[in-house]
Amino acid sequence: MPVNSCFQHIAYFAVSTNLVNFLRDRLHQDSKAAANSVTNWRGTSYVMSLVAAFLADAFLGRYWTIALFMLVSVVAYVALTVCAAAAAPSAAMFYVGLYLQGLGCAMQPVVTSFGGDQFDDSDEEGRRRQSSFFNWFYQSLNVGSLIGGTVLVWVQSNISWGLGYGIPALCSVLAVAVFLAGTGAYRRHQPPAGSPITRVAQVVVAAARKWRVEAPAHASELHECEGDDGMSATIQGSRRLAHTDQFRFLDKAAVETAGDKARPSPWRLCTVTQVEELKCVLRLLPVLASGILFSAAYVQMSSTFILQGDTLDPYVGSFRVPAAVISIFETISVMLWVPLYDRVVVPLARRVTGHERGFTQLARMGVGLAVLAVAMVAAGTLEVERRCVIARHGMFDTNDGMDGMYLPLSVFWQVPQYVVVGAAEVFTFIGQLEFFYDQAPDAMRSLCSGLSTVSFALGNYLSSALVTVVARATARGGRDGWIPDEINRGRLDDFFWLLAVLCVGNVGVYLLIARWYTYKKTVD
Structure with missing residues (x-):
């Protein structure tokens, strides 16, 4: 593969x-x-x-x-x-x-x-x-x-x-x-199990119909069909899921009443496994949301990092290195971090934590969220130095990177922030691949794996919205604002500080989500 x-x-x-x-x-x-x-x-x-x-x-x-x-x-x-x-x-x-x-x-x-x-x-x-x-x-x-x-x-x-x-x-x-x-x-080969959207809708409808029914105190009293092979008869090829106490109101969909016996229908009575499928998806959504802000900061590599780099000196001797090419160091960072993480970090962490994967999946993603904040600080620090160079040489209007005039500051000073972004990517993005696959019900793994893609897409949209809002809000009253067309008169450092603060806040919220989260359990 x-x-x-x-x-x-x-x-x-x-x-x-x-x-x-x-x-x-x-x-x-x-x-x-x-x-x-x-x-x-x-x-x-x-x-x-x-x-x-x-x-x-x-x-x-x-x-x-x-x-x-x-x-x-x-x-x-x-x-x-x-x-x-x-x-x-x-x-x-x-x-x-x-x-x-x-x-x-x-x-x-x-x-x-x-x-x-x-x-x-x-x-x-x-x-x-x-x-x-x-x-x-x-x-x-x-x-x-x-x-x-x-x-x-x-x-x-x-x-x-x-x-x-x-x-x-x-x-x-x-x-x-x-x-x-x-x-x-x-x-x-996981066999197709029918529409997951239909199964989710059945749970919602069944629970809504029984909103006055009281869910039993013991999960053993809830409805669960079993085939001869011990698998859930209603979801082909899917292992049975153990009952969890979160989202208890959905358990009503698995409460069997006298009416269910008289008129059996999947829109009135669902299995515990079917209910837990929906619970799994609902638990994934807050984790997905934390990835949106991560992605919004991550994609600065293809926008504000480039704006910053376009004004810096791109020459190594007579050889010109465009600012966009510096992003290759992020890719190289990922390629170095993957074997380092797999062969060094995980075995060391396994000895300390006793966890088979070194870190729990949630812990791994959390490390990446925190590391990305460091990358934003690195970008902001370079921007402070860039502004000092602009002021020393009086290049507010003569240097925009478009006329062959560059600041006497090498574009390679951007390498550290790209390298740190690569490290964050290895922890969070790969962690997302593993987490959304592992925590999805067997019959919904492709769909739940797609949630990480949705998270990245929404992060792109959030980044665009954030840049637009910040540019307009800080340019009121005739000011240049943080992200003007003439970038040397802007305050990209303040924008990077804002992203760093948002990343730190995201980590704080994520810690609450991770503490609340209940890992999926199957019934052997």
Whole structure:
């Protein structure tokens, strides 16, 4: 699975990283239209990931969903390559290929879940190997993004768009070949269990109908069907879930009354496992919410970090290093932190905590939330020094990074903040992959894994809203504000301090969520 995902992400980042330039150079869109096109495409891709996850859990199963969506990706990349190689590319054909590619890449939560399915989480060794899988799986994504976002972008910019898109098309074919070649080795296939949305709706309706019924004090008095194999008869392939005391009002859906015996219906009487499915999802939502602010701060790498770096000296001798390229140090940081975490940090933590994974999943994510606050402090500290350099040299209006005039301060001073962001990513984003998979009901793992994607998407929207609000609120009364067009007259340091404070506050709220959270338990 990691090799398959690496090929997929080489192809994806080769297209997405330089997409705005293709739209401007080959389809002749202006900068604003091109930027909006990229944003709309990415947003649609995030939404489609939930569609793919729903199809996998409800109807197709994870294996066949991956196979189908990967074939869609191949068709998409071929269409994009044909357009890129044409002397006068068709905008309509390009957008059809682009959105098909977004649809094909929407299977990512399903791939994550299918990979996790290959490990037996009923024993300690299986859980250790599963946890290690998520680390190395994420590593493969970063290798893919590094190659696609650098080597292939260089090919597009310096050789030809046709070759720069043809290589991703070849990678998509190789991804399909690698996935299908492993068919005989895949050990577990979670069968589709019907619509999870329907099951959730049945619990809500049944509980609402019985709002006057008192839930019993003992869980043994609640309704639970069992098949001959000890599995829940109402959810195919799903292990039974143990009753939990949170959200007790939902237990009413599993209270059997005289009317239920006379008129049996899943919209009137649900099993304990079905009720606990909904409880699992509800417990995940506050954790998801904490990831939104994390993502909003994380994506500053592609916005305010770039604005800051554009004014700094990009030269090493006669060689120019654009500010956007410095983000490669974040990718390198992740690639170094993954083996360090898996081979050093986890064994050491295991000795101290006695936990099989070194840290609990919630603890791991919490560490990342705190580390990101340090990255914002590092960015703010550099901004204070940048403003001091501007003041010393009187470069408020003569240096904007656009006229070949740069501050006498190297862009490589940004490296520490990118490295710290990479460390935070390893703890939180990989922790999210593992957590949302592990804490989801068996029949909803793809859909719940998609929640981490939703969290990241909402974080992007929050970042845009935060920048807009801060820029307008601080520019009242004729002031330049924190984030003006002339960035040297702004106060990016204050914006970074604000993000650091928000990150710290997020950690505080997260600690309350982690203390409240109840881990899922299955009935053996």
